[in-house]
Amino acid sequence: MIHTWRSAFRGQYAILICSIIIALFFIVALLAPWIAPHSPIKVDLLQKLKGPSMDHWLGTDHLGRDNLTRLLYGARISLGFATMIFLSSLLIGILVGSVSGYIGGWVDSILMRLCEGIMAFPNLVLVLGIVGIFGPGLMQVLLALMLVQWVYYARICRNMVVSLKERHFIAAARISGSSSWKIIRRHIIPNVQRPIIVIGTLEMGWAIMDISALSFLGLGVQPPNAEWGAMIHEGTSYIRSHPELMIYPGILILIVVITFNILGEALSERYGVTRR
């Protein structure tokens, strides 16, 4: 019984269910300004720390702002910025990786040593270091996460390119007059798709966690903007009287990240991508 349920859950169904959940979160994030019942930043001290009511389904926070609204807007920041980090680091990674693998020689050596140098730091430590040097703020956090993440894509891409370069169909394409750019675009990128989808899915989860952790530390999203990590931080001051203020955003982070993780694992099993 457990076995059948599990194998079903790990295969097609897991991918389907997780994709639906993630799609829902994205829809909510996109539509937040239209579906949210209140303003996310409007202070109403008369309404502060109220319990659930018809007007405020999940109650209000210490400044009388509607919790549900802030949670919906939080999805916007978490998912939006995670997507931005994913896309930009992917772009840099593919570019550097393909160029490095394709040209080879000293260009390859220098770029790969640079990757190793960045990977020599524990990820979040380097991110914190960059934020420390450049100063707190969402843009700096984004830049830092991007600078750290592209390395992984670059390495996958580069290794794939190096192994593909010697294959006959690439040689055939080159002989028949395709430009390097065309070969990268038409033959190499389709081949690195699968590992990139897997790593990308997992990275979305990490990025959301990292953004929330940095906001929790007070380095990312600045008040009064609604972001889940920052909301947890604000909620902790009321942990004795109103623990739900910090519990709600945490549950949302957990759900989103766990969904991305399960999806990533299901995809890696389906595509037969080994990862470490």
Next chain:
Amino acid sequence: MIGYIGKRMLSVIPIIFVATLVMFALIHISPVDPAEAYLTAAHIYPTEEVLEQKRHEFGLDQPLLTQYLHMIGRMATLDFGTSYLTNQPVWTEVAARLPATVELALWSMLFAAVVSIPLGIAAAVYRNSWIDMLSRCISYLGASMPQFWLGYLLIFFFSVKLDWLPVEGRGTWQNLVLPVITLSLVLIAVYTRLLRTSVLEQMQQTYVQYARVRGLRERMIMLKHVLRMSMMPLISGMGINLGKLLTGTIIVEQVFSWPGFGRYFVDAIFNRDIPVIQCYVFFAACLFILCNLLVDLVQLYMDPRISSKGRAEH
């Protein structure tokens, strides 16, 4: 074998070198002027004259190469400069806070190992049973739960509701319980999965079949053969996941007001205390690199075949 060890140890040097270069580059492409950061942190009004004087003092008017060589030279002697905020040498301040962080990290690793080794083995041996499901749930939770949130949840249940354990501080064993649990969950998640996979892998090997054919008891096979081989990926996993442990200490120290290096680092970020930031980042990178080296050497000791067949990329 000696040759392999020597080669592996030498390979550390260029990585550390590149790491220092990355850091140096970061400080210099940053729009923040260290002299200005110093004056802000020290609450001195930045007139052009004072700025100029500070720049000269920090050697910022020297050519980049000189500055870089100077930086490496100082780092080699553990001289990270003086904190902008307190004017104390950074290394003395760090050395005072390091034991607290090491204490937290070691207990967490120990706790994680004590939980995940039996759990990982049981999950592999009783595959698809409830215990396997449990280990799976724990690893998903551990990998997906924000550590700071977990910390506050534990504070809420065990300190606020039940009033069993203190909220913050350091000193007694009660103070250790919640931070250690918070920090080790993510490690347990990783270790358990690693061990489960590697035990399953080893159980497919021919030497296990051979041992069975020889009539060895299953328990013997597990304890004497499979376990020894399965520990290898776990050990390398510990090295790779050191980053998780380090960043974990930063967050956990913040949540539980643990007076360690991680908290000092976060305070430094807020004050733009660049020498302290530089020291932490460099220290973390060195620790990371050295631990991976150590892991390789331990693996070599446990499986001497590695030096002849060369080391697999991991």
